[in-house]
Amino acid sequence: MLPFSRVAIIGFGLIGSSVARAVRRAMPRVNLTGYDADADVRERGDTLGLFDDIADSAGAAVTDADLVILAVPVRASEAVARDIAADLPADCVVSDVGSVKAKVAEALAAHIDNSARIIPAHPVAGTENSGPDAGFADLFAGRWCILTPGADADPVAVERLSEFWRQLGSDVEIMDAAHHDIVLAVTSHLPHLIAYTIVGTASDVEEVTKSEVIKYSAGGFRDFTRIAASDPTMWRDVFLANRDAVLDVLQRFTEDLTALQRAIRWDDGDTLFKHFEVTRETRRRIIDAGQDTAAPDFGRVPPKESEVGED
Ligand SMILES: NC(=O)C1=CN([C@@H]2O[C@H](COP(=O)(O)OP(=O)(O)OC[C@H]3O[C@@H](n4cnc5c(N)ncnc54)[C@H](O)[C@@H]3O)[C@@H](O)[C@H]2O)C=CC1
Numbered sequence: 562m563l564p565f566s567r568v569a570i571i572g573f574g575l576i577g578s579s580v581a582r583a584v585r586r587a588m589p590r591v592n593l594t595g596y597d598a599d600a601d602v603r604e605r606g607d608t609l610g611l612f613d614d615i616a617d618s619a620g621a622a623v624t625d626a627d628l629v630i631l632a633v634p635v636r637a638s639e640a641v642a643r644d645i646a647a648d649l650p651a652d653c654v655v656s657d658v659g660s661v662k663a664k665v666a667e668a669l670a671a672h673i674d675n676s677a678r679i680i681p682a683h684p685v686a687g688t689e690n691s692g693p694d695a696g697f698a699d700l701f702a703g704r705w706c707i708l709t710p711g712a713d714a715d716p717v718a719v720e721r722l723s724e725f726w727r728q729l730g731s732d733v734e735i736m737d738a739a740h741h742d743i744v745l746a747v748t749s750h751l752p753h754l755i756a757y758t759i760v761g762t763a764s765d766v767e768e769v770t771k772s773e774v775i776k777y778s779a780g781g782f783r784d785f786t787r788i789a790a791s792d793p794t795m796w797r798d799v800f801l802a803n804r805d806a807v808l809d810v811l812q813r814f815t816e817d818l819t820a821l822q823r824a825i826r827w828d829d830g831d832t833l834f835k836h837f838e839v840t841r842e843t844r845r846r847i848i849d850a851g852q853d854t855a856a857p858d859f860g861r862v863p864p865k866e867s868e869v870g871e872d
Pocket residue numbers: 571572573574575576577596597598599602619632633634635637640641658659660661683684685686687688689690691692693792795799
């Protein structure tokens with residue numbers, strides 16, 4: 562049984578195009594319409610055959626949809642909600658894929674009537690790449706998709722959207738939006754901020770010392786450069802939309818970092834050793850729980866067997 566039969570995707574870069582590809586594969590009878598604000602992306606979507614129709618406005622894309630998914634940078638959600646509000650069919654479910662949930666839910670509710678049909682979602686799966694060519698149908702397989710329905714959300718709509726994501730291969734979890742934003746601030750937003758910082762620091766050191774810091778970078782640093790190559794618009798929006806939670810965890814992180822700095826300064830090997838023992842145990846627990854991925858990426862599909870060993 563198909564949870565939805567007419568799906569409109571607004572914004573089809575990495576995530577929107579991956580949803581389109583995954584729907585095509587898992588639910589081939591679903592009618593797919595796409596719209597993207599960028600004319601080059603619309604043309605590329607046409608060439609790639611991602612949709613049955615590509616509309617020339619967001620409003621036109623949603624007129625007969627029973628599910629609309631916003632897949633735009635989080636701070637663009639409000640403009641899209643405004644653009645589609647007048648054209649939404651009465652019983653159409655409205656969702657998104659944004660990495661931040663409370664602010665997006667607010668933006669949607671500001672423009673869309675009947676908030677019972679607004680069900681924000683976050684597939685915790687992605688890569689550092691963006692654009693319609695970067696998407697792939699397997700992206701959501703075996704990954705979490707977190708739904709954050711508000712208190713007045715229609716339970717039937719929640720179940721239909723849960724089933725939609727399950728059919729794309731995801732494990733669905735329901736969570737309060739504020740809780741989501743704190744959890745993701747720790748597990749995804751802070752790691753990205755650290756990566757952006759450390760890669761910037763290394764580039765500066767390289768310039769100042771005129772030495773080849775980047776050339777001799779080892780495995781751990783290379784992982785940071787992958788994450789720091791992530792889309793600037795998307796991540797600017799994430800940090801500004803999740804400001805409070807990010808600042809909160811950043812404060813705690815800074816205190817913990819200072820404690821380690823102090824241990825190094827005072828030759829306190831015990832403190833360092835104990836800390837590293839605890840973090841190693843955390844890694845072991847993740848592996849035992851079957852949540853290991855090859856890189857610290859919170860969402861990448863594990864490499865195919867044929868790719869293992871390649872660099
Ligand atoms: N990149 C990742 O790994 C993940 C991203 N997300 C979330 O998914 C959303 C989309 O991210 P990506 O697909 O990675 O970005 P992307 O940059 O690949 O695609 C975004 C697309 O939205 C379009 N767009 C921007 N403003 C628009 C508007 N007003 N109307 C219509 N189209 C508009 C852009 O032209 C672009 O094609 C973001 O909210 C992000 O937080 C969620 C999970 C993972």
